[in-house]
Structures are given as C-alpha cells and as structure tokens.
Amino acid sequence: MHPAPSVIVFTSLSGLGFGLLLWLGFGFPAVSGWVAFVFFAIAYLLAVGGLIASTFHLGHPERAMKAFTQWRSSWLSREGVCAVAALLVMALYGAGLVFVGERWSLLGWIGGLLSLGTVFTTSMIYGQLKTVPRWHTPLTPALFLGFSIGGGALMAGQVTAAIVLLIAVGAAQIAYWVIGDQALSKSGTNLASATGLGADGSVRPFEPPHTGSNYLLHEFGYVVARKHSQKLRVIGLLLVAVIPVLCLMLPFSHALAALAVLSHVAGVLCVRWLFFAEAEHVVGLYYGVRTT
C-alpha cells in the first residue's frame, strides 16, 4: 500500500495522544493544576493534530461531517464518533482537573475507555480489510492498542508499566511481521483465484491493461525492497521498544526520559510506515505487482 504521510502521521500521533488521554483518564499520573494542563495539552496536540492530518488525504474535506453518519456499519465512521466523544469527555474531565481542581473519576474512566475505543476503531479500519491479508488479523488492533497504551504509559511517566508494555509490544510487532510475511500466500487469494484460470495451468500476467498509470497502481502498486524493509524493521524495533526500555531501566533522568519518548515516537512512525508500505493489496495480483 502507498505509505501516505498523512495516514502515517495520523495513526501514529493520534494513537499516542489517545494513549496518553487514556492514562490521564484513569488517573495516572494523578495530576492537577498547571501540570495537568501541560499533560492534557500534549495529549490533545497529538490526538487532534493526528485527526486533522487524517483529513489531508480527503478529496473533499469540507464534507467531513458526513463521515459521522454511518457508524452502524463503517469503522471509519465509528472512529470519528468515538474520537469526538473521547475528546469532549476528556475535555470536561481535564477542565475539572485544571481549573476546578476536582477529579470527576467516573468521567475520567469513561473518557479513558472512549480513547481506547478510538484507537481500536482506527485499527479496525485496517484490520477489517480482507483485501489486505497482512492487516486482516486480530494482531492489527492488538498492535495499535499496544502502541497506544505503551506509548501513553511512557509519556504518562508510568515507568514499570511502560517497560512491560513496550517489551510486549515489541514482541507483538515481531510476531506481526513473521505472520504478516505469510499472510498473502496463506490468504488463499492468488492470481489463479483472481482470474479463475488456474485450472488450465500456471497463470502469469501478460500485458497490463494500460501502459499509463492510474489510481490503483498509485495506491496499491507500492513495493518495498526486501533488504530495505529488513533494515527498517531492525531500526524500528530499536527505536520503538529497545532504546526506550533501556533508558527507562537506567537511573531516572529527564534527559533519558525525553530520549525514551522521542525514540519511541520516531519508532512508531517507522513501524507505521512499514505497516503501510509492506501491506499487499490483492488488487496487486491482477496487475502482477506481487507474485507471492
């Protein structure tokens, strides 16, 4: 799939933002006053910034409102609804902490769960797609949630939780890659099933339907070189989990904490790029983009 910057930024940042909101909602850390303000500000910058980025790839952002109507069937619509609800509830909850110095815990819990829901619905936009076997697995929501909660813990300064979660997420990510590399071939969808011509012999694309380009090739034609992706996987893993965990294990220092967060954020962007770039859409079969 074409790794569009807007979607990568969107999923990465909003994931972290809602992750942080989730922890704040559950009262970790139990901040209030101007400290709470700073935490909430960061969370909202990330979450809202991400959501705004997501509109960049729309053909008609001015109609974005319409996207709230189809929550009954559409994960994208559900995500919109969830996100708005989460942001509203958490705003109220945050206001209480910052201005009134009151903690309305119930509100916090609801907001936290909505934040979690937002991340889950986002992940299901991809996880639901049978057409992208690599995504079509429970690991996709697991991973999105993992990154969100783990990243959130990291930013919320929940050291032990963060260490545990990041190690878990790192492991999950590795599993995701290993399984993902088999996903297309295991999916049962191949050129033979795509054309129905398998019975008479081995099928091979001959001439493309057009020598000019089109939307499909732009969206689904993206291919990363195996070597390149292997490199990025290692780097991503180091940044997203290994380095942050090491920083956290060393005696605490603000510099190290900052490094851990930055490294993690960079890592999330990196693995998210791979999440898209490595994903094979079955339409690629018709065009002979992927043969496996």
Add this chain to the structure above:
Amino acid sequence: MTTLPERTEKKLGLVIDLDTCVGCHACVISCKGWNTENYGAPLSDQDPYGANPSGTFLNRVHSYEITPASGPAQLIHFPKSCLHCEDAPCVTVCPTGATYKRTEDGIVLVNESDCIGCGLCAWACPYGAREMDAAAGVMKKCTLCVDRIYNENLPEEDQIPSCVRTCPAGARHFGDLGDPNSDVSQLVAERGGMDLMPEQGTKPVNKYLPPRPKDQIDEQIDILAPLLAPVSEEPQGFFSWLDKALERI
C-alpha cells in the same frame, strides 16, 4: 445508506465470455466516453499528452498467459469492471453513505455529492473496480450504465450498458442474474460461469465464462485418419481414380 439491503428485487450484472474476448479494448473506451459525458463528474485524465499520462477508467482489459502442463501456452484477455457484489465490502466501509447498493436492481453506486474522497471503498474492493478521480476528488466506478438501462430517451434496444452495446465480438452480456430463466443465467449455467476471488466472500453478481478447452486437434487424428487414406499410392493410380470419380458426378 451504507448498510447492505437484505435482498434486491433484481441482480443486474454482466457476463463476460473469456472464450470470445479478443482484447480489443472497445468496451474500455466506450465506457470512458459514455461516463465522461454522463453520470456524475467526467472521467478526467492527468498529463494526457505528457510524460506520465494517467486517467480514470471504469473498465480495464488485462491479459494473462496460461502455461499448461503440456501443449502450447494460451493467452486470455480479461476485462474487469465492478462486479456489483451482493456482499459488497465497498458499501459497508463507506463512512458517509455515498456508496450504496440499489434495492431495485442491486447496482452499486457512488452518490458523488456525499463522497468525501477518503478512498476506503477502493481499499475494500478486492477487484480494483474503483478509481478515485484526481480532478473531481470523488470515487468513480462502473454504474452498470444506470443512466442508460432505464433511459427513455434511448431506443429500447439501446437501453443496455455502453460497453455491451459496443463489444464487437459479443463477449459481454447484460441481464438479471437473479432470474434463473434470464438469458444470462442460462448462459452461466451452460458454460459454467464462475466468480472471481470467491474466497473473498463478496458474492459477485458479474460472472465470467471460462475459455473452452484449446489445442485439441491432434487428439482427433486417430478418428479422422481414415479420411486421409490415399486414393492410390502412385500418381498414375490417381488419374484412374480421377476418371472413375468423374464418372460418378
């Protein structure tokens, strides 16, 4: 409205004959022509006279080579447009309800004024049947020529899709695949019409007729050999045969 209808009164669709399609692309351009001038935004082209031309088409003709275990390789021309699936994932993923499946005839359409151009429906379609128009910023797809098939401004015989009307080889058939007695359903039954990517669970309405078995002529030779028995081995014998034969006519 994005939820799929329980059932549709008809299942209008196309039946494409892979044994007959010569790969001429007539259906591709006819479709481009009709749909540029009709339903919704025109199908635009970017850099049309330049180094990297691209454009929106609702129907494209691929070609595939089949190499059998024995015998010569075969080449199949393979037209592909929206299959108007019964369980159309493109419909359910659409956040705005722009994409919908008509209850009357099962045609899957995009209501362009509701489309935000998010592209998710194209991601959800296993067949590459949807193309976002770069100029209009909305999703385009085969409309099954919904603006022709009921169009009273067209003569009855022309109330069929543009691609079907134009196909020189008659490899494209249009009709109600929900009605077992329709010509198209009959054709599908006779010729073993097939679904593309059945495992995707989309239940396509469009069907493909598989190519007939090819390169069988050598196998007949034993039956046909007697036909070639020489009238005589040496030339002279041929002329005496000729004389006798001429007597008979």
Add this chain to the structure above:
Amino acid sequence: MAQPQLDLSPPVSDEIRKTTCYMCACRCGINVHMKDGKVAYIEGNRDHPVNKGVLCAKGSAGIMQHNAPSRLRAPLKRVGPRGSGQFEEISWDEALDLAVEWLEPLRADPEKLAFFTGRDQSQSFTSFWAQNFGTPNYAAHGGFCSVNMAAAGIYTMGGAFWEFGPPDWDHTKLVMLFGVAEDHDSNPIKMGIGKIKARGARVIGVNPIRTGYNAVADDWIGITPGTDGLFILSLIHVLMKAGKIDLDYLARYTNAPVLVNSDPKSPEYGLFLRDDDGKPLVIDRETGKLTPFDQPGVRPDLSAKYRQAGITHVPVFHLMAERYLSDEYAPEAVADRCGIAATKIRAVAAEIARVAFDEAFELEAEWTDFRGETHKTMTGRPVSFHSMRGVSAHANGFQTCRALHVLQILLGTVEVPGGFRFKPPYPKPVEAHPTPHCGVKPNSPLNGPHLGFVRGPDDLALKEDGTPARIDKAFTWENPMSAHGLMHMVISNAHSGDPYKIDTLFMYMANMSWNSSMNTRGVMDMLTDTDENGDYVIPRIIYSDAYSSEMVAYADLILPDTTYLERHDCISLLDRPICEADAAADAIRWPVVEPDRDVRGFQTVLVQLANKMKLPGFTDEDGTAKYTDYADYITNHQRRPGIGPLAGWRMSDIGLTEGRGDPNEGQLDSYISNGGFWVGHIPDEALYYKPWNTAYQDWAVKIGIYDTPQPYLFQLYVEPMRKFQLAAEGHGDRQPPDHLRDQIKEKLDPLPIWYETDQTGNDGFTVNALTQRPMAMYHSWGTQNAWLRQIHGRNPLYVPTKLMREHGLKDGDWAKVTSLHGEITVPVMEMAALNDNTVWTWNAIGKRKGAWALDKDAPETQKGFLLNHLIHELLPPKGDGLRWANSDPITGQAAWFDLKVKIERTTAPAQSQPAFDPITSPVGQGPDSLAWKVGK
C-alpha cells in the same frame, strides 16, 4: 437514510448526426451525439452494413481525435531547414498560389511530379486528378501494404481477402486465419468470430504470435514465419492424395480442365489452347470433343489430353496433380521448415476434409449458371479461410496467397454457403480490370488509369528504351505484376534519380519519414539531402496531413486537412467501398461540425488546384470549373455515363434510382438522412456462386458494376505469369534484362510454389522479428489520442521464453537488437504463447520527439520504438553490382516481415535507441489535464 433519487432518463444529446468513422480504414457507421453544437459522444450506427452498431476502441475515441491538440491550424510554409519543423502560417490564397507556381510548369513534363497518397480513401478521385495532370507517377500505399493479397486474389479468383471478401460467418463451421492480427475489416472480423464462437464452431489460428484473434482460436499453429506457402501446399498434397477435393466444382468453375500446351519447344509452351475468339478450350466429357469452356451443357473433362498439330495439350489439373502429389510436399518433408509437426499437418488436413465434405449441406435456393444450367440447391462447404499481412508482407507472399486460394478452390469453398464470399464490386476477373497506363504527353492527361493488372509483358510500364516509365518502377521486369505501385520506393528512387529525377514530391496522408517507411533514418536523410550547389536533391515536397505528424517537418508546404468529422468524403464503389457479401453499399462523410481552424478538406483543395491549373476533367474547354468543391464533384462527376462516385439516390426520368442514373442535386442530403450510407441488396438467387450466377451477373450490370455480364473461370493456373516466363526464356520481342531472367523463370510460376525468401547476408541473424497491429491504436495517428495512448504508450519487444533464457533476459531488461541493416536498443518482455524463434512488438507506437503535440519525454519517445530502423527497402549487395529490392519479385510488395535479427542483453540506456533530436512542433504541446464534458 433513504437511497438517493436518480434521474434514470437524463437527456442523451440534442441531436444525433450520422456519418462514417475514420479512425481506421474499416469505415464503420457512427452516431455522433451533439450537445450545444459540440461532439459529446460517439457510438456505432446499428443500421450500418459494416458494424451494425458495434464500435471499436479507436472509433469510440474519435472524440479525442477530433479535439486533439495536434490538429494543424493553417497552411504552413517552411522557414527553417527541412526536417527542423520550423514553419510560418500562411493564408490559403498564398498556399494555393505557391502550390500552383510549383506544379503548373511541370505539366509540360508531367513525370517531374510524383503524387502518392497513403491512407487515402478517395483513390478513384486522387488518381483522376493525377491522370488529368498527366503524370504517370501516381499510386496509393497498397504497394507497401498488402498488394500481394489483392493481386494474388484477383489473378486467381477475381477477388481478394483484405476487406474485399469475408468468410460466410453465418454458415461456416471452420475458419482458418493465416497471419491476421486485425485487418481492415476490424469490426466485421470480430463480429464474425463472435458469431461462430457463439455457435461453438472452430477457429484455427496460424500465426507465430498468439494474441487477439489467435488467442481465442481453438487451435493455434505457431508457424515459422515465411513458410505458410509450404504448409498450405502440404495440405493440398494430403487432400489431393486422399481425393478430398471438389471435382465437380473444379470441372465447372475453374480452369482445371483448360488445355495447356505441353511442348517445351513450342513458343506457346504453357499457354492455353484457345479458339479464334481467344476462348480457352476444354474437352467435353459428354461428347469427348474440344469446345470453348463456356458453351451451354459442356461438362469439362479434368483428365482428357488433346493432341493438335503434333502438340500435346494437357488439362491444368493434370499439371497440378503432377506437381502437388510429389513427395516434396509430404507433411514429413515440410514439417521441420514450417516448425509444425507432420501429425499436426495431417490433423488439420483431416479436419478440413471432414468439415468440407462430411458437414456439407444444401441451401434450398434455385440458381442458373452461365452455361444455362439450373441448379435446384446451393451446396455449402463450411470451411473458410482468411489471411492478410502475415502472408502478404513476405517476399514470397504472392505465391503463398495464391497457394491458399488454390486450396480454397480445390475444396470448392469459394462463393458457396459456408465458404469465402466476395463483396461487390467483386467478383471481377482480371479481364474486367484496366491495364496500367503510362502514356505521357506534355500538357495533356495520361492516356489512361495508372494502375491495373498486366496480362503479359506488353502491358509493362516501360519507355521505348525499356527503362521504367514510373518513378517507383512499378510494372517493370523487377516486379511485373505490381498492381498497386511501389510507394515505398518513391523517396529512395527520387533521391537517387533512378530511373529519373523529379521536381516535386506531392504526398497525402502518409507518414513517410517515420512508421510507413523502411530504413526510417535513411529516408530522413534522403528527404533532407542537398546536392553540390546546396539545393535539396528532392527539390520540392508538398504534403497534406491533418495532424502534427513526423512527416510534416519534411515538407516545404503543408496543406492542412480537416478531421474526419469536418469534411465531405466519399466511400465509393469506384474505389474501396463498404459493401457486404449480400449487398452493394457506399457511404459518405459530411461536416457534422465546422472546422474551428483555417483548414480545408484536401479533396476540395485538389479541386481548387485543378481549377486554378485548368486541368482537363475538372474544367471545360473554356476553362470554366466543373466543380466548386469535393461535395460538388461527388454529386455531379460521372466516370462513365450514369456512373458516379455514389450509387444511391441517382436520378432517372421516372424519378430516383440506384446504381446507374443521372446526378441528383439532393443526393448528399438523401445519404445524410439515411445515416450516411446506401445499401443495395443482392437478390436471394444471386447471393452465392456470383462469378457464374446469371442472376448476379445481371444484377451487377443493372447497378453498373460492369457493363456486360462477365462470367469467368477461377485461374488455378495463371497464364499471364507464364507469359513472363516465356519472355524470360527468350520468346517474344519484349525481353527482360539478363540479370532478371532466372528470377522471372523461377518465381513467376503459373502454379503456386513456395520458395525461401532471399537470405543474403543474414548469417548470424537468425531470429524472426515481426510487428502486429494493436487493436486499440491506428498506426502513428492513434498516439495523439489522450485515451488510446494510455492503453498503448510504449511497446516492449516480446521475446519467447526460450530466447529469454538463452540470453539471460528478464522482464524489463534492455536488449540490443541488430539486423544486417541497423541496430536498436529496446526494453524486452517475456512471452510464452509465441513461436520459439520469433520476437515482435506493436507497430508504430514509438514516436519522434516534438511530433503529435506530445511532451518530448513522452513514453512513446523514451521507451517506444520502431522496428523500421532495422528494415531496408533494398537487400544487401550480392556482389553482382546491383541492389535488389526488399520486396516480392512478382508484385513489389514490401517484405516487412522477412526481417531477421540477433538479440543480446545490454545495460539500460537513457531511452530506447536510436534517438533523434526533437522537431519543432508547429502546434505546441497539449494541455496538462483533461475532463472533456461538453454538456452541463
């Protein structure tokens, strides 16, 4: 949420204007839907005899041709050096004056003008113009196209493949295609294949490449290029040997029984025994007596010999038996050379025999033959054949095509139900065609039509001194039966001043500096070459094109044509009409929109030039013009009394009539209101056996196809060819130069033969290299089309799996492809459904930078390429001091497909090679986005 309410009956258009497509030469009927006076959508015309409603990709894309940014806008006068593309726009007055200033003086020495037309569909008109100018140097492009098919067909059976005759799609049960990718009958062939596929009947494709028609073929025979003749003669061998031939048909309708002088010492050796009126003689089986072939009640004998004045005469069929029963044509003997297993050859022969004879059927239709015998039924032999350039574009194509016709005739499957059928004006025997004319007189018309069918040496176009009368050397000993001329030799002959120098080269609708020439770079050099005083060797070039093609840059004066939707055209029975096997038909084009540029229909420009020069035929004695423009000519010109360009809606004293009749001022309006065409149906009893069917002959005379009935025999044995052989053997006073004697003796055999084409210098070049027509492109002119070029924007070289392996190639690699003439470097792709020793690419996709209003980095210029750079119009020197043409020694047909190459893997260059510097575009470059919707 409720589902949106749609308007299911939106208005389709304000108006439909019906005319004739010209995105290719098939000439389908189109409905042009207009909105606000603009072209909105083009679809096929259901009532039209050619396409019956369907339309191909090119036809539907006509709207993009009509609005193409590459359209020329005004007459152009060259200001920069030739080939630079630098022009200034001038007015039509200036343009016409300049043209007349150049042309008029040449009337005193008419051969100084060479007027050649390419994709011209008004040849009866353009030749009429050339004839009245007086130049012998006129032809259209048939010489490099498919003259082998036309000539072999007409000499053998008075009609040809090409678009002049189809299989009987409604009755045939087996169709065999030899070397057809697309052909002129584009839509009808597809419709036909669709029909027989629907019936589950069988298609056999004989073709080194398995795409398109050959891909849907039930059986594919990936023959070695150039060997079809051998394969066909082997089929003939097997079928004759098994007696699976139609003796009755042969005896009645062919010259199989005609008696041939068989005395090697006689000056008539090999000629027919004729009576005093020159009628070929046969032996009647009933009486055993010698008699003219056409007498009532005669039952010609296929085997009886006849001795007269000490000379034995044997029937043609006897000679055929002697030749084709010989083991040299046994499947086993030809299998390796054809690359077809002997068993496969037998299997095909057997299937042909089965369908032709076991599936024969009778149509209940009474008809009377030319001998006066009435037949209760018509016998169907449902085997049919079609063939085109795969056979004709080889230097043995004439004989190969002859062999195919002989096979059809032996099976008795021509002009019978289920077989091959003629479209009017065919059948038309050689005798009904003119001979070539080259009688030049200063300031007067030529003594007759330029092109025709020679009957023997006396008809050759030679001057008193025996040198060629025509610039293209058509109808000379080098290629005596070159019925369409040799357009591909004009530029190189004019450049080398052989046979003589010319002053002005006037061309129309042919991209001669690019895809329609062999040795493309060489041609560019010839067109721009200068002599010692710096003048161009070809002093003047006038050219008419409608678009910014590669050729435009090489002319001194451009006369810009309209698009096909903006002018009158006439698709005439005098020319290449749109008839069907059961009807005569002709058609027009008319301006469905007016040009928005300063351009004029070229035919009208020719009328205007003729009027200014007061050419006879176009002006009366007093110099007053007969025709104001082409529309006027179409309506009022009469070729013979009562016979005009259009056969429909003519006038008689009792009112409207068809075929023969006086001009009718309202004729064009009648055509327009009828959808742009006219159809005259052939009576039911005249639908088959046309050459011998009195009902057909009478109908043909009635509508003016001929003036008297012309029944004739199919010529299995072509006597005119024998006459050339006799000359080569020393008989007669018109004698060939000695260096050509052997070639004529060997190649002009009156019975079909197969010979390997000249391989001089080809050692090391062993791979066949071919091109194919893409169904969605038309030569060079499809590329300017924004929709079509997205389908075919570049053309890889397709290489068979075996050669890919051998040369370590994979898809997308680049290969250096060399012939003994040139070298190209191009991208390759693997193909499995391909003859093991053949590479190919799509024709004419590669483009010159600066042409067609495209970006100079367009894929057509970067990755596209032409094979033409590897092909030369001359064969390499053989050391005999002569240069032999790369064409068929009988017809002069350009031998495009004899090309042999060598390929090797190479590193990818910046772009495909050879690369040429850009030409300046006279029209600029097209817009960078399109959303063409004319309605609201």
